[in-house]
Amino acid sequence: MPDTDLIFSKKHDQLKDFTFDRQVVEVFPDMISRSVPGYNTIIDTIGRLSQRYVTDNSSVYDLGCSLGAATSAMRKAILADNCKIIGIDNSPAMVERCKIHVNAFKGKTPVEIIEANILDVEITNASMVVINFTMQFIEPELRAQLINKIAQGLQPGGLLLLSEKITHPDQVCDQLLIDLHHDFKRANGYSDLEIAQKRTALENVMKPDSLDIHIDRLSTAGFNHIAPWFQCFNFFSLVAIK
Ligand SMILES: Nc1ncnc2c1ncn2[C@@H]1O[C@H](C[S@+](CC[C@H]([NH3+])C(=O)[O-])CC(=O)[O-])[C@@H](O)[C@H]1O
Numbered sequence: 001m002p003d004t005d006l007i008f009s010k011k012h013d014q015l016k017d018f019t020f021d022r023q024v025v026e027v028f029p030d031m032i033s034r035s036v037p038g039y040n041t042i043i044d045t046i047g048r049l050s051q052r053y054v055t056d057n058s059s060v061y062d063l064g065c066s067l068g069a070a071t072s073a074m075r076k077a078i079l080a081d082n083c084k085i086i087g088i089d090n091s092p093a094m095v096e097r098c099k100i101h102v103n104a105f106k107g108k109t110p111v112e113i114i115e116a117n118i119l120d121v122e123i124t125n126a127s128m129v130v131i132n133f134t135m136q137f138i139e140p141e142l143r144a145q146l147i148n149k150i151a152q153g154l155q156p157g158g159l160l161l162l163s164e165k166i167t168h169p170d171q172v173c174d175q176l177l178i179d180l181h182h183d184f185k186r187a188n189g190y191s192d193l194e195i196a197q198k199r200t201a202l203e204n205v206m207k208p209d210s211l212d213i214h215i216d217r218l219s220t221a222g223f224n225h226i227a228p229w230f231q232c233f234n235f236f237s238l239v240a241i242k
């Protein structure tokens with residue numbers, strides 16, 4: 001059983017911006033599964049997609065890998081030979097714990113976990129790239145350059161899986177999706193105080209785009225086939241094939 005996320009349960013007089021520090025790492029599996037609708041379905045689907053798309057002698061990237069949930073799902077599912085999975089995260093606390101999780105299992109596909117900014121790493125010879133709820137933490141003006149780099153690093157026919165929190169361009173719909181997400185969190189045991197304080201802590205660090213902006217950015221980068229395959233409230237996941 002993962003530790004319960006109680007980070008925002010007491011009133012904070014001064015809320016700091018949200019960071020992926022040691023305290024968050026301790027409760028992260030509980031936090032993400034109680035906060036992101038469909039998270040487990042998305043992780044399972046990443047595994048299934050890796051079985052279909054990862055090719056022999058290629059690399060697989062997990063950008064913003066946190067504790068390696070997507071990396072581990074892919075490692076279990078990949079059938080291709082002579083591949084490697086490269087998980088990247090810029091939080092030292094996440095990377096330290098991720099290495100422990102990953103090294104606890106043996107698999108035929110080697111995994112390398114690297115502490116780095118995903119904006120700085122090279123992507124080459126990739127058959128699959130996962131960016132699961134990470135781009136929302138990248139400055140919006142740097143997102144196109146990241147997606148262009150991913151498109152260039154993928155082989156023809158390679159697959160990008162992108163999941164994000166989104167905004168809706170219609171204000172009434174946007175508010176409804178936010179309210180439904182907050183209901184989801186409440187149903188998972190978060191109090192109104194926890195929901196409100198986390199929302200404030202995320203305000204300066206998590207900047208969601210609309211689905212249309214994501215799709216335009218991917219088309220401009222040269223992805224030929226784009227399919228949103230999951231949406232629940234203001235969270236979605238899509239596949240983009242080069
Ligand atoms: N510039 C950056 N470079 C590298 N890592 C970054 C950067 N910015 C943020 N991160 C990292 O991106 C991760 C985002 S969590 C991803 C969940 C995971 N994908 C999962 O499938 O469980 C999503 C969430 O918590 O909502 C954190 O570990 C950050 O340290």
Ligand SMILES: O=C(O)C(=O)Cc1ccccc1
Pocket residue numbers: 031032035036165198199202
């Ligand atoms: O909790 C939220 O409101 C979210 O938007 C998702 C989330 C999950 C884990 C860390 C940061 C944000």
